[in-house]
Amino acid sequence: MVSSTAEKPKKKRAGQYHHGDLRRALIDQALQTIDREGAEGLTLRGVGDALGVSRTALYRHFSDKQALIAAVAREGFRTLRIALLDAWERQAHGFPGLEAMGEAYVQFAIAHPSHYRVMFGRFVESGLRDPELIQEAGAAFQALLDALLELQREGLARPDDPPTQARFVWSVVHGVAMLAIDGQLRECHDNGAGLIEYAVRRIQAAITTAVRM
Amino acid sequence: MVSSTAEKPKKKRAGQYHHGDLRRALIDQALQTIDREGAEGLTLRGVGDALGVSRTALYRHFSDKQALIAAVAREGFRTLRIALLDAWERQAHGFPGLEAMGEAYVQFAIAHPSHYRVMFGRFVESGLRDPELIQEAGAAFQALLDALLELQREGLARPDDPPTQARFVWSVVHGVAMLAIDGQLRECHDNGAGLIEYAVRRIQAAITTAVRM
DNA sequence: ACCTGAACACCGTTCAAGT
């Protein structure tokens, strides 16, 4: 930190002349709108109005609309990673931990479908301009990779190439999640709960070293 | 067919006063645009211009833009189903046939990423207004279900609830496909080819009755 | 029946101007 002039960072009270942290408020408002109305329902005019601010005010904090969405996506990967780690710890690791991670993953997507879609849509384009998004996504993936590495070390999971094994597991839960939020499981009377349970069991069967499930 | 008046169905030559089958031309043009520029690049003005027709001409054949997209999605499920059945037959059924189906599935998505996204995006909303879309998607799913039923009958696949088993397999290939086209496999030096191979093998391990893979 | 062109109500983004 370079010692600056006499000016301390101003902490303006909320509701006063604009915001103390408009950037933060914009992200929160965008996330709220996305969760409620979907990403298509997100307009710069809308977030501006909701915050009592001009529709062009956000250009002081984000290069464009896509950058705002990328920031929302970043938050999503962070929340997801924490949920995964929490599930893993709560079940004290092992295959029960991996199952819990899988269920937590799909539940996050079902609870926040629009947010989840935003995390994966336009990922490449957004990632090129927002390295922190890629970093945050990588951290979430790392949580899964670490779990599998531990299972392999304990001789529970097959000693396959770890990144490939992790991407396979990711594919299953991502596939279930996407099918669920896109309405492709509408014929399941239980709204996909049975499939999630089946899927995590079959993941275990697919990567275990044990002879029988 | 009710015998009509003296008027035979006019077969206008292309390039002449509009089209003999504008509906067909609109779908083809929309598909081409989607494949080339993505679904966001699809504008009614664009397809109209490309066909030498007003931008509102399509309202004679489709209720709105979403209905046009739904028609494109329908074509996609049809093409996908044919590709799956072809792969299944070419490998003479069995697990080799199932593996080939899985690879054909992912390859379709990678070859036509925007088309594939359109097939699953807004599926519910589109399906409510376009029952044929749901029917075509169901037919594609049925191809997979039939394959698994045969494997179960032969004692090769576990006798689990067939729709659940089919949705699980679908989730894996859908997950791989979505991750691939959304750029989440960019760190794979082989662009995901190894993952696809690994995934179809692990699917087999997950649903087989055999003790060892 | 089928298509057009003007009009309408929206967008994201730019930019000169305010404080």
Add this chain to the structure above:
DNA sequence: ACCTGAACACCGTTCAAGT
């Protein structure tokens, strides 16, 4: 430094009017 309001170039959709 930060924000505004008018303006610009786009959208999808509607509708009276043409043929």
